[in-house]
Every structure is written in C-alpha cells, then in structure tokens.
Amino acid sequence: MRHFFSIIGGMGTEATESYIHLLNERTPASNDQEYLNYILVNHATVPDRTDYILDNSKPSPLIPLMEDIKQQSQLNPDFFVIPCNTAHFFFEELQNATNVPILHMPKEAVKEIKIKYPNAKRIGLIATNGTIFDGIYDHEVQEAGYEIVKPTEHIQEETMELIYKYVKEKNEVNADLYHHILDEMQNELDSDVVILGCTELSVAEERASNHDFKVIDAQSVLVDRSIERALENRKKAID
Incomplete structure (x- = not known):
C-alpha cells in the first residue's frame, strides 16, 4: 500500500474509535x-501516560510508543497521527526517532482558535492531570498570544x-457533568474558549454536543488535519 498514514492509537481505545469514526464520516467519499x-495500531497496553508523568517510577509509555513509531516507519507512511x-509529552523523542512527520495535536488545536474564535483572548483547558501538569498546551497557547486558564482543583x-x-x-x-465542567470554565473562570485537551473529552463532545x-x-x-x-x-x- 502506498500513500497511507499510520495512527498510533489505543490511548484509550474508545477515544481512538471516536477518531476513526469522525475520520471516515468526514472523508469526502462516494465509493x-x-x-x-x-x-x-491500537496499542491498548501502553502504560498510562498521566501516571508516568506524575511519577517517573511508574512504567514508561515512551518505550512502547517508540517501538510503534520505529516499526511503522519501516513501512514508509506519509505521516503519523x-x-x-x-x-x-513525548513528542520530541518520538519525532527524533523517525524521518516521517508526526502531526502535533496541541499545535493544530491552538491554530484552530484563530480560525474559529478570532476574538478569543482567555483560553481555558480541561485535560488529564498529566497534561495539566506537564504544560503541553501552556507553551502553545501562550506562544500564540493568548492567556491560558487552568481549571481549579475542584474542576x-x-x-x-x-x-x-x-x-x-x-x-x-x-452529559450533565460534562456540561457542568464547561459552564464552570466559561462562567466561573471567564474562559472565552475551552480546549478539550483529552481524547476522552472528545468522546464526551461527540456524544453530548448539545x-x-x-x-x-x-x-x-x-x-480534519x-x-x-x-x-x-x-x-x-x-499529479
């Protein structure tokens, strides 16, 4: 097979299924x-990313992810997602392990703010403890000229x-909990826009977007990217 891309998924599996569903649904195809x-690659047994980021004595997700990237690179995909x-959190190590470009999810998400909400200034973020702690989004949001709004301990x-x-x-x-969290981020913390920085939250958005x-x-x-x-x-x- 030529001109394909490789998806390193399974983190978690339901979130990956949501990605695949949206991918196929949005692809302009009539046959x-x-x-x-x-x-x-639905690598469900990759150790929990948040556990490791918060406690480096826990099993590292980087080792199996690196193996996946190297194995798939031998097949010459056009890009990775x-x-x-x-x-x-491991993006630089993974990208350095291959010549195949890896789409950077947080970068692409932050770029979308200017397109969809051009007047936004305060950008809220909801995500796992690992993502909140390691600042994956902080740099991207601030580099783009926005103020980042982190959740309170309760949120x-x-x-x-x-x-x-x-x-x-x-x-x-x-759905009630999901909508309540968004309400708190927008109305209590005065976020203009809220980034869903976890794919399980993307599952919530897919199923409770009302x-x-x-x-x-x-x-x-x-x-979309x-x-x-x-x-x-x-x-x-x-061509």
Whole structure:
C-alpha cells in the first residue's frame, strides 16, 4: 500500500474509535476507493501516560510508543497521527526517532482558535492531570498570544472523574457533568474558549454536543488535519 498514514492509537481505545469514526464520516467519499488509506495500531497496553508523568517510577509509555513509531516507519507512511493529547509529552523523542512527520495535536488545536474564535483572548483547558501538569498546551497557547486558564482543583477532580470513571471505565458519558465542567470554565473562570485537551473529552463532545459553550476539540481538529494532509498527498501522487 502506498500513500497511507499510520495512527498510533489505543490511548484509550474508545477515544481512538471516536477518531476513526469522525475520520471516515468526514472523508469526502462516494465509493470505497475514495476513502483514505491508513494503518491503525491500537496499542491498548501502553502504560498510562498521566501516571508516568506524575511519577517517573511508574512504567514508561515512551518505550512502547517508540517501538510503534520505529516499526511503522519501516513501512514508509506519509505521516503519523497520535490521537492522545497526553502522549504528546513525548513528542520530541518520538519525532527524533523517525524521518516521517508526526502531526502535533496541541499545535493544530491552538491554530484552530484563530480560525474559529478570532476574538478569543482567555483560553481555558480541561485535560488529564498529566497534561495539566506537564504544560503541553501552556507553551502553545501562550506562544500564540493568548492567556491560558487552568481549571481549579475542584474542576480538575470533576474532569478526571468524567475521563476515568465514565469514559475509560464504563464507556459512558455523563452529559450533565460534562456540561457542568464547561459552564464552570466559561462562567466561573471567564474562559472565552475551552480546549478539550483529552481524547476522552472528545468522546464526551461527540456524544453530548448539545450545548452552546465555545470549545476547541483537539481530536476533531486532528481529524480534519489528517484528512487534509492525506488528500494533499493523494493529489500529489496523481499529479
């Protein structure tokens, strides 16, 4: 197979399924051959990213992720996508391990703010403890000229409950809790826009999008960039 991309997924599996669903749904295709060529690596046993970031004595996700990148690189994909925000803590190490470009999920999400919400100034972030702690989004948001708004301890506890207790553990979305978190970020912390910086939150948005809050769904943005890049590569191959 030529002109395909590789998806390093399974972090978690339901979030990866959401990415694949949106990818196929949004691809402009009217027959089988117009869909995109890709390889999905659903590496569900990659150690928890947040656990390691908060405690380096825990098993490292970098080792299996590095193995996946090196193995897939031998197949010569056009690019990689990693539909897990927290895994981008290891982005530089992973990119240095291959000549194949890796789409940078947080960078692409922040770029989308100017397109979708040009007047936004205060950018809220909800994500795992690992992403909040390691500042994956802080640099990108501030580099783009925005003020980043982190959740309070109470909101962070609610967010982790939504991510781990509901989406990861039960494959359920507590819509009321999700909407409550967005309300707190927007109306209590005065965020103009809220970035969904965890793919389990993207699952929540997919299943409970019946709200009026302004959000940037990082996984949704990654889907659009994946399609754009794949179609560009296909066109170049035909030309």
